[in-house]
Amino acid sequence: MGSMSESMAVRCPDCGREHRYAAPAYPCACGTPVAPALNHRAAATSVTHHTWDEDWVTVRCGNCGRADQWPQPELGCSCGTVLRVPVAGALRPLSADGSLDPAGAPAGPRATFRPVTIRTARDAVTAVALYLRWLGYRDIRRADQRQPSGIGLAARGVLAQVDPSVGPASLRDVECLWLTAMTESTDCVYFSLAGYANDARDRADGLGVSLFVLDLTGTPQPVNGAATELVAAGAEG
Known part of the structure; x- marks a missing residue:
């Protein structure tokens, strides 16, 4: 997982519209922006109903090595469909206790x-x-x-x-x-x-x-x- 977010074409499975999408970069605890790598070979899927227990994506900071989990990338199409954008690497859902942090992740310094x-x-x-x-x-x-x-x-x-x-x-x-x-x-x-x-x-x-x-x-x-x-x-x- 890199710190820069690349863009990719995302096609809506419901209306066929094509969008240009770049995953949002979230700041690591050390201050470095990190973003999930997008999977250019997989198609986006529609989210039929949204719950708080969606999959989260594990992203490792290229600067300090800390792994954190962030929301699964999504894109809203103008037709009203919410698209789940595929990412490279394995998705992991929230653990049984709902944890967003992998156990034992090293704490980064407290930056701005x-x-x-x-x-x-x-x-x-x-x-x-x-x-x-x-x-x-x-x-x-x-x-x-x-x-x-x-x-x-x-x-x-x-x-x-x-x-x-x-x-x-x-x-x-x-x-x-x-x-x-x-x-x-x-x-x-x-x-x-x-x-x-x-x-x-x-x-x-x-x-x-x-x-x-x-x-x-x-x-x-x-x-x-x-x-x-x-x-x-x-x-x-």
């Missing part, structure tokens, strides 16, 4: 965070997974328990909530995350695209819940003291 643009809820989850890795958390996976809104991610020592909804996170949203984290004896972090209700922020301060706002560039911004301390200290702090 490089975000990914958020266009969809899936992008928001990817951006948060990137950020948690950048903070130093390991073994990132989908959380076992569902929250009232958004998507949960878990890692060693933390439970994160990704809320891509258009309304501010509520007091109940913050309390539900905190209660779930308490049962698992972990810290918790909330990432919201639309910010937080005033009572939710006050409650988070009292409970020690770190609050971040995700902007559309994919850069989480700390909005309370607990979040600012987490950014300064990192996962190991």
Whole structure:
């Protein structure tokens, strides 16, 4: 897997339109952009229904050698079909526990965070997974328990909530995350695209819940003291 993304022609199996596609490059923990190698000999397939448990692709950084998993490349055709773009090498699905990180992957140095643009809820989850890795958390996976809104991610020592909804996170949203984290004896972090209700922020301060706002560039911004301390200290702090 290289760090540069080459383009290839992708034909829609439903309408026959041809598109030029280049896989997005995601930043490794060391700061180097990496992208999956595309399979020019295989045809794209249509995604009939989208679930959060899609296949992810393992990509190894050419600079530091770290292997991470990133979303399977997809392309939206103008006819409405979502195309899954074939990649070179074996695809591996999320493991039984939902882990996005291969076990034992070496931790890279903490470089400047490089975000990914958020266009969809899936992008928001990817951006948060990137950020948690950048903070130093390991073994990132989908959380076992569902929250009232958004998507949960878990890692060693933390439970994160990704809320891509258009309304501010509520007091109940913050309390539900905190209660779930308490049962698992972990810290918790909330990432919201639309910010937080005033009572939710006050409650988070009292409970020690770190609050971040995700902007559309994919850069989480700390909005309370607990979040600012987490950014300064990192996962190991």
